[in-house]
Amino acid sequence: METRLRADSAKTISEHEQSILIYDFAEQIPKAFSFSNVDAELVSEGNGITTGSQALKVTTHSKENFYTSIFIEPEQPFDWSALPNFSFAFDVTNLGRRSTQIFINIFDKQGQMHSRSINVAGGSCKTYLNELKGEFLKGGLNYESGFRSNPAAWDTPFHYATWMWGEMNIDLSAVAKIELSIHGTLIDHQLVLDNFRVIFTPECNPDFLKGCLDKFGQNALVETAEKVHSEEELLAVTAKELKALEQGAMPQRSRFSGYTGGPQLEATGFFRTEKIDGKWSLVDPDGYPYFATGLDIIRLANSFTITGIDYDHSKVAARSDDDVTPEDSKEKLEISQEAFDSAYVANQTRRDFFDWLPSYDDPLAEHYSYMRELFEGPVDRGEIFSFYSANLQRKYGQDGADYMGKWREVTMDRMLNWGFSCLGNWTAPEFYSNDKIPYFANGWIIGDFKTVTSGDDFWAPLPDPFDPVFRERAEATVSQVKAEMQGSPWCVGIFIDNEKSWGRMGTINGHYGITIHTLGRSDEESPTKAVFTQALKDKYGTVEQLNQAWGTNIDSWQAVAGGVSDLAHNEAQLSDYSMLLELYASEYFKVVNESLKAQLPNHLYLGARFADWGCNPEVVRAAAKHVDVVSYNYYKEGLHPEPWKFLAEVDMPSIIGEFHIGVKEGFFHAGLVTANDQTERGEMFEDYLNSVIDNPYFVGAHWFQYIDSPITGRSFDGENYNVGFVGITDVPYQPMVDAAKRVNGGMYQRRFKNAKK
Incomplete structure (x- = not known):
């Protein structure tokens, strides 16, 4: 029944x-x-x-x-x-x-x-x-x-x-x-x-979040399989894991984690791309086929959370005008005793979330830092604390030991033991000198250059690549990356910038926002607009021919230079919007590529990691002209065939820069893509990665991220997702580890099953 x-x-x-x-x-x-x-x-x-x-x-x-x-x-x-x-x-x-x-x-x-x-x-x-x-x-x-x-x-x-x-x-x-x-x-x-x-809704409890974190940064009210309850338990779990890691790396891997079971190709001493058996591939410095699976955010910068405390801002070091590192990518800002002495409660509700925070004379107080600007959050700026790094000190810092050095060693051993072939994007530069596992480098172009807008600038306005200052800042960014890499052949490639707001498909204003908004500006204020005006002159010759195509009554090219708006979006205009959008994006990727190749000619340029909400065909075509590998961040359950049909036309090696799946177990937010429990999360991770391995255009995929977000939200923007391979206590999620070993253990045989040795 x-x-x-x-x-x-x-x-x-x-x-x-x-x-x-x-x-x-x-x-x-x-x-x-x-x-x-x-x-x-x-x-x-x-x-x-x-x-x-x-x-x-x-x-x-x-x-x-x-x-x-x-x-x-x-x-x-x-x-x-x-x-x-x-x-x-x-x-x-x-x-x-x-x-x-x-x-x-x-x-x-x-x-x-x-x-x-x-x-x-x-x-x-x-x-x-x-x-x-x-x-x-x-x-x-x-x-x-x-x-x-x-x-x-x-x-x-x-x-x-x-x-x-x-x-x-x-x-x-x-x-x-x-x-x-x-x-x-x-x-x-x-x-x-x-x-x-x-x-x-029944009567609400105004204290429903009070004391929601314990001293380890875990949910104080929820039990999970990975939760630790004492420092003794944390040390016991750590000892057990370190014993398991003695098994070492997976078989049939070259020193650069390439595939020794496949054909050996030309060795150039650096990573490069090549088609193998009709599939795009990376090739490691020794000539072995290479597929890049790894984890992003192998650093402490995103492990901090806002405490609700603030200091006298005059006691905190200010940002440098020539800084090339965004605030949320700073590993740690040192806090002076003078700043600690000026501490006051800026947000009591926020402060009450914490069952415990160390006093300023506690040995764990070294895990305090400060964020001088937030994308969004409960305060404009303020004190932050990393439970994750505090837990690293508890785990590996007994008797004054170098806990950060031990963490880096364990992290690399984990990646090799779990079968990953690289350290993903946003890996701390301290890992760049390792000779165990390849890594991906990154940089941001920030500075006082002119900007354009798509009308929907999610993270920030876009740069104006025709402004000479943009090229200067691109060169400064590459110089910083070069200094961090020090010529290392272990660098697979370099990402510059991330998830730019190129425009959202689906509407004319969304798709062509950069073009439409820029056409409304004057040539004098916008270098990109001046280029657009010249491009239209070159195409139409006379303003009368422009008017005939556009159905407009523009007086002169001078009027175009002053800015045109309220256009009807007829077919000729849409065609020109597309042309100008690709012209703009091509200059961006051209400037970055030229800056990178001038200083790092042997390394791959991997683009700016398109978000699926900002991945217009014109911009992808523009990137393909100048990058070595096109990069995409794609938060879905896998590579669904429908949105990726364009890959055959572009025919470029491509890489997934970010994907994740999370669980709302002990967390207030699971993430952008969700599973029911940790076991299913591992299964879905495996399915996603297999969909990438089976696609002939992709050469790798990076999971976002190594460490869970803080349960109370990362300090820059409040992201509070369960998306880590390890939790806030640095304890791995075993179902994720098991899934990684399964899929990574067979990825080369699956990818290159028909390739002749």
Whole structure:
């Protein structure tokens, strides 16, 4: 006899919710529902019927289609503005084995989006809450917490959706559309949905985050398999791991971690690229085929979290005008005793999160630092502390030992033992002198050069590469990288910059934002605009011919030079937008490449790591002209075939610079891509990496990141994800280690199975 799963339990629901029913599928699929790449039907028996006699069963076609969505669009927008604090809620039953990540995107009539995410475990039936109105949403405690996402501020048996992006507070008087989206996954999903409703929020606990961290930086209220409870336990776990690492590196690896079981090619003494058996590949300095798997952020810079304390700013060293390292990439800023003496509480709510922080005369006080500027967070600037580095001292610093030296040694032993072939991007330069495992170097071009905008500058405005100051700063950046590398053949290649806001596909203003905004500026203020004006002159000759193509009435080229806006975006204009965007991006990559090759001619230029939200075809084509390897950061469950069709046309060696999968176990945010537990996280890591290994254009992939984010958020921007191979106590997640050994152990045989030795 089949057991019908009900969300949480009928008793739990009746005891914990006061709600308003929206949809229950009692008679038919409501007219408000529509589907994209999804099969939908009503079911009257089986798991997942949580109210009434029927529920909605959906099957996604995710293998063939990148996006699969369920849309709810009422004839008249919902007006929920007069309701007390509440959450939009619904029940989900997952009929499959693998968990399903669902993005809940809620739009108001003006198009503002509120986006959260849930992970529905395989075989489970649960109620999920998407809080839309509450005293601790953004504008309340969220500003003071500094987390990317807070947990629910009240006791609930239900599952609280994780904040992702968009507007926290949309117009609740006109909720026009709700989208349940499943995208970027490698498998089809089968779910049963029921009981869409509004649930009123019970009384909140204003101290729900007070004392949430223990002295090791772990969640004080949650038990996990990796959690340590004493320094003695930490030392015992460490001793056990060090014993296991004595097994050493994997077989059939060259000294540079290349594949000795395949063909040996020309040895040039440095890393290079070549096609092997029709597949792009890296080749190590000794001539062996090489595939780059590694972990990013092997450094302490991102391990710090805001404490809520600040100092007299005059007691803190100021940034240098010619600094080439962004604030969030600084390993540590030394704090003077004078600064410590001026300490005061700048944010009491934030300070109360910590069950323990060392006094300033404690030996662990050396793990305090200071952040002089934040991207976003609970304060503008302030004291930060690294529980991770404090735990390294507890583990490896007994009797005054060199704990950082030991950490670097253990880290390299881990990478080799786990089968990784490199240290990924944002590895601390202290690792560059090693002769055990290759690494990737990086630099940032920062300085007082002119900028352009895409209209959606996520991290920062873009540089104006036609400004001579940009070239000067690019050369300064490469000089710094060169000094750190010291001619090492162990450097696979160099990334410069990261996730620039080139423009978002999907709309004209998003795609061509750089061109459109720059055309509206004057030649005098913008070097890029002056180049655009000249390019249009070269193409059309006369302003009359420009007007004929564009359907405009521009008086003269002088008027174009002064700035043109409010264009109609006809076909000729769109063609020119595309031309000018590629012209702009080509100059950026050209300047960087020339700066790099002038000083480091033997090393590979790996581009600027395109985010999937800023990866326009014009910019990819521009990069392909000047880089040795095109780099992409791609946060999905794997290389879904649909968005990567363009690779055949570009035909360039490519690399994944970032990907991750996280778990919301002991954390308040799992990350951008989620699993149900650590075992499944390892399985999904393996599936992702295999999808890269099987793609003939990719030459590697780097997981983001080595170390978990602090549970209370990294200091620069509050990112608080469980995405590390090791936790805050430097204890590895064993399911991730096991998965890495499986996939890394067979990657060369899988990649080069037909290559002749």
